[in-house]
Amino acid sequence: MTKEDLKEIRRINAQLKRHRELLEYLTQKAETIPAIQPKERVQTSPVNSGNEDADSAIDLEIEIRREEDLLRGMQEEARSAFDREKMSFDERRIMEFRYLRCMTWEEIGGEVGYSVRQAIRIHGHVVDRMFKGKMS
CATH class of the missing domain: 1.10.287 (Helix Hairpins)
Structure with a gap:
């Protein structure tokens, strides 16, 4: 990963x-099949029937x-x-909400009780730890 x-x-x-x-x-x-109105011209070429x-x-x-x-x-x-990875409970929740449930930062912040900025910061620290010294 x-x-x-x-x-x-x-x-x-x-x-x-x-x-x-x-x-x-x-x-x-x-x-949906459109109905032909009485005053409409009838098309002579094939009609896309859906x-x-x-x-x-x-x-x-x-x-x-x-x-x-x-x-x-x-x-x-x-x-x-x-x-x-060794993570705190909140760090794990943030990572799981972001990548396993694909939640937005606003949704994640609301779930974990942090501001969006705090959730993003915590996420960044976890990602840095996970990939420290690894080529990505």
């Missing part, structure tokens, strides 16, 4: 969130499953790295 791996956990989680939102949009779009959106949604679901598996694996690796 490297510093870059910890950053990658956050990146994958953010990408998963975006992909889930896009999947929701595509699913709704594929399930098949393209449905296909895109299926492809995105596959990608989401792959990303979820990757994220779970990286989080398990992070959990193992955290278990090997």
Whole structure:
């Protein structure tokens, strides 16, 4: 586990969130069939009946499953790295909230009873200790 791996956990989680939102949009779009209004001109070229959106949604679901598996694996690796480190209770909670639950600094500060600035500072000290002398 490297510093870059910890950053990658956050990146994958953010990408998963975006992909889930896009999947929701595509699913709704594929399930919606617009009605033809009586005064509308009828299009003579083929109309997208939602098949393209449905296909895109299926492809995105596959990608989401792959990303979820990757994220779970990286989080398990992070959990193992955290278990090997000597940390206080609050330090461990901050690291787990940040990388295993992918919480924001505001959420973490509220959970542990610290300001955002204090939580970030504690996190920085833990990361520095974890990777002191290691190439990252």
